[in-house]
Amino acid sequence: MINKITTAITETLSQIKDGSTIMIGGFGTAGQPAELIDGLIELGVKDLVIINNNAGNGDYGLAKLLKTGAVRKIICSFPRQSDSWVFDELYHAGKIELELVPQGNLACRIQAAGMGLGAVFTPTGFGTLLAEGKETRHIDGKDYVLEYPIKADFALIKAQQGDRWGNLVYRKSARNFGPIMAMAADITIAQVSEVVKLGALDPEHIITPGIFVQHVVAVGTSQGQGA
Template sequence: MIDKSSASLTEVLSKIKDGSTIMIGGFGTAGQPTELIDGLIELGKKELVIINNNAGNGDYGLAKLIKADAVRKIICSFPRQSDSYIFDEAYRAGKIELELVPQGNLACRIQAAGMGLGPIYTPTGFGTLLAEGKPTLNYEGKDYVLENPLRADFALIKAQQGDRWGNLVYRKAARNFGPIMAMAADCTIAQVSEVVELGALDPEHIITPGIFVQHVVAVKSAQ
């Protein structure tokens, strides 16, 4: 019997090793798997490479992970906003490395990895500092720069509901990067507000099928 659900957040997260590359879902705080992030902190994980849309807000979730000196490098689109003071302090102190990726490129690079593609050509970033040292191509009169797929050892994502097979449905915009991150990671851990019986999820509403999910953890505070 396939059963990917787990009652122990700590047991599931213990599979993550120091130095792992981890995709973390969320657009700011929307869809951010906060309880999974707190679990990483409690386990004392270090030297992590994080792939996320931004670099944390306030002292919550991802920002809290950076504050705990758990992150060696972050790959993201928006490292700075009005409440990114924890990342700002860490970056200025030389405690964290940043790889800046335009948001469209971030999504496409994750998708490329999930679809089993190699490097992709994109016009975004051509002629800027982000393209330095990268191969370029002129195709039908338009310039492109080559970008590598983004893969990860783990993806930590948040969904509204899941079943024991790992099928997931999301809550509105909290979906954001979750589906493509699940496809691009070797191991996907999803926190959900509820684990439902098989057949309870409308097949037409399942965004992430269980083939891309290895663990489902019910967290009461998840939305």
């Protein structure tokens, strides 16, 4: 019987080793898997490459992970906002690398990895510093930059509900990068607020099919994981 549900965060995250590349869902704190991030901090791995839309908020979640010094490089589209002081301090001190990727390109490159594409041409970034050293092409009257897929060893994401097969639904804007990150990682670990019985999720409402999810970590109080 397939059952991907667990409450053992530390044991599930123990697959992650030093030097891993990890996608972390979230748009700011919306959809950020805070409990999984705390577990990652407790695990004590280092030299990580993190892929996220932002570079942390305040001292919470991803910013808390950055503060430990465990992250060697971050790939994101929006590294600076009013409460990104942890990243700012690390970057100006030369303690973290940054690969800046426009938000649309970030999503597109992650999608490309999930879809098995070799690369994509995008107009975003053409003629800017972000296009330096990259192949460009003029197609149908427009200029494009060649961008390669972004993939990861692990994806840590957050969903509202999940079943024992790993099917997921999300809560409103917390959906953001979770679905495409689940497709672009070798191993996806999803924290959910509620575990439901198999068959309880409307197939038309399932956003991430269980084939893309290896572990469902229950962090909420509601668990109805019967068959």
